[in-house]
Amino acid sequence: MAFGPHLILATLEGLVTSAVLALMALGLSLVFGVMRVVNVAHGEFYMLGAVLAWAIASAFGGHPSIGFLAALVISPLIVGGVALVADRLVLKRLDYNPEATIVATIGLLYILQQVALTFYGPEARPVQAPFTYRVSLPWFGYSGYKLAVIGASILLLLATWFVLSRTRIGMIMRATQYDSETAQAFGIPVGRVYTGVFAVGAMLAAVAAVLIVPISQAHYLMGRDPLLLSFIVVIIGGLGSLRGTVVAALLIGVSDGIISVFFSPTLAKIIATFVVAMVLVFRPQGLFGTAAR
Amino acid sequence: MADALSVRGVDCFYGETQVLYSLDLSLRQGEVHCLLGRNGAGKTTALKCIMGLVPARAGSIRLGDVELTRLPPHEVPRAGVAYVPQGRRLFAEMTVAENIEIGLMARHMGSDVREAVLDLFPVLRERLRQRSGTLSGGEQQQLAMARALCLEPRVLLLDEPTEGLMPSMIAKIRQSVATLRDRGVSTILVEQRVDAVLKVADRVSFIENGRVRETVEVDRLREDPDIVKRYVGVT
Incomplete structure (x- = not known):
């Protein structure tokens, strides 16, 4: 393949990675931005979303799209429910203390991982894509499903932006993010906002997982790399910034795609980590974050 | 009494x-x-x-x-009970209108209360779409009071x-x-x-x-x- 088409293919692959990464990192960013909780278990919500997607899709017969659509709805709801219970049973009791919740979410990571290993097993299992249409480009054919993943991610990101910036619930979330004590002094039930945000953050990770599982496969250890990349995205973009998350996900995803194709995936990870280090040194609040006052 | x-x-x-x-x-x-x-x-x-x-x-x-x-x-x-904290503690990234809306939400107050509060602090009416963190100190204090008064x-x-x-x-x-x-x-x-x-x-x-x-x-x-x-x- 000539260089030009090769570059287009690498960019498309990078965009798919960016799309999924943006959704997952957005969940992580929301949770930290609003609650000041570093959720180390975020990757396991992603894994749980994928594993549940396999279980749900397998339970439905008929056309693969039926099982996939069922998984796309049910899996995030279950994962959101798990996050809600975890918040009430663990994080709330720790009074959302930043240090204690890091340790607690590490514990949650291992619990979810081992539950998945026990009931799902160590195998990697695929979920069939809802359709197998290929888009014919002048140089090569490309998966229509992958393009749909990019489109779905854009829609979800726009929906999140709309909720955060144009609705009352978004205003409540932003007020809690900026100053939780003052928010309480104006009647905002901060505890309930935290629970809701933690559940929504986990659901975004689960949606990302359901979208990716027809491309990669569901596995009980699949949460590790996306968690690392999500942290990289969130640090570069600025914690709590939707715009920053999207820009950083594009930067990391597309560069990962291109560098992986033309050089090696390891070099892509080295460069991403180097960029994070530079951001932490020269702009610790991230590209679009606000400096702490 | x-x-x-x-x-x-x-x-x-x-x-x-x-x-x-x-x-x-x-x-x-x-x-x-x-x-x-x-x-x-x-x-x-x-x-x-x-x-x-x-x-x-x-x-x-x-x-x-x-x-x-x-x-x-x-x-x-x-x-x-309404509270105007020391240092104002506005939601600085939000607009003046949004800060007032937060005040109104607590007790489900309507536009009549909003108008009454803006009549008390008319300078805020001209700044509704401005980010509250960019107001002058005096305007910020007026907004902090307006936000609290939205609770009636x-x-x-x-x-x-x-x-x-x-x-x-x-x-x-x-x-x-x-x-x-x-x-x-x-x-x-x-x-x-x-x-x-x-x-x-x-x-x-x-x-x-x-x-x-x-x-x-x-x-x-x-x-x-x-x-x-x-x-x-x-x-």
């Missing part, structure tokens, strides 16, 4: 450090009651304790028939509202407090400026080491400035 707000024997802690010791305070209907004291005396903590932001470990805080210490913090403003409170807690403001703006804030008193709003005002206190207050309580040492009518302060010197160190 029953007190608008009554604080009885309240103990308050930051972690294991006790800050308020059996604090007693009564706020009459429609009065402006100032809290004076040195830095660290417990004035701000007293306001936070009334709001439930720092929980009272002992004692009672009653708003009419409602025992505020039994309510979660977010229910206190819904009961009718029975009791207003003001923590150093004139701090860092130019004299013309101090006069404006003082006038707003007087207007609210005329409308029947009872106010607890934490203030460092004794001259401002003498102009606007009905009564003054002196707080020292987390206790109310003395409560006097403001006329007595004019007659005997030594009281202020005793508790605050300056006149």
Whole structure:
């Protein structure tokens, strides 16, 4: 393949990675931005979303799209429910203390991982894509499903932006993010906002997982790399910034795609980590974050 | 007439450090009651304790028939107590209109209340779409008061509202407090400026080491400035 088409293919692959990464990192960013909780278990919500997607899709017969659509709805709801219970049973009791919740979410990571290993097993299992249409480009054919993943991610990101910036619930979330004590002094039930945000953050990770599982496969250890990349995205973009998350996900995803194709995936990870280090040194609040006052 | 707000024997802690010791305070209907004291005396903590932001470990805080210490913090403003914190604490990234909307939401107030509040602080009407963090200090203070008044409170807690403001703006804030008193709003005002206190207050309580040492009518302060010197160190 000539260089030009090769570059287009690498960019498309990078965009798919960016799309999924943006959704997952957005969940992580929301949770930290609003609650000041570093959720180390975020990757396991992603894994749980994928594993549940396999279980749900397998339970439905008929056309693969039926099982996939069922998984796309049910899996995030279950994962959101798990996050809600975890918040009430663990994080709330720790009074959302930043240090204690890091340790607690590490514990949650291992619990979810081992539950998945026990009931799902160590195998990697695929979920069939809802359709197998290929888009014919002048140089090569490309998966229509992958393009749909990019489109779905854009829609979800726009929906999140709309909720955060144009609705009352978004205003409540932003007020809690900026100053939780003052928010309480104006009647905002901060505890309930935290629970809701933690559940929504986990659901975004689960949606990302359901979208990716027809491309990669569901596995009980699949949460590790996306968690690392999500942290990289969130640090570069600025914690709590939707715009920053999207820009950083594009930067990391597309560069990962291109560098992986033309050089090696390891070099892509080295460069991403180097960029994070530079951001932490020269702009610790991230590209679009606000400096702490 | 029953007190608008009554604080009885309240103990308050930051972690294991006790800050308020059996604090007693009564706020009459429609009065402006100032809290004076040195830095660290417990004035701000007293306001936070009334709001439930720092929980009272002992004692009672009653708003009419409602025992505020039994309510979660977010229910206190819904009961009718509004708070203007020290340093304004606006949601700086949000617009003026959004800050006002947050105030209206707590007690489900409508556009009539919004308009009444904007009539009281007309400069805000011209700035509705501006980010509140970009307002001048005086405008920010007016927004902080407007946001609190959107609750149509029975009791207003003001923590150093004139701090860092130019004299013309101090006069404006003082006038707003007087207007609210005329409308029947009872106010607890934490203030460092004794001259401002003498102009606007009905009564003054002196707080020292987390206790109310003395409560006097403001006329007595004019007659005997030594009281202020005793508790605050300056006149």
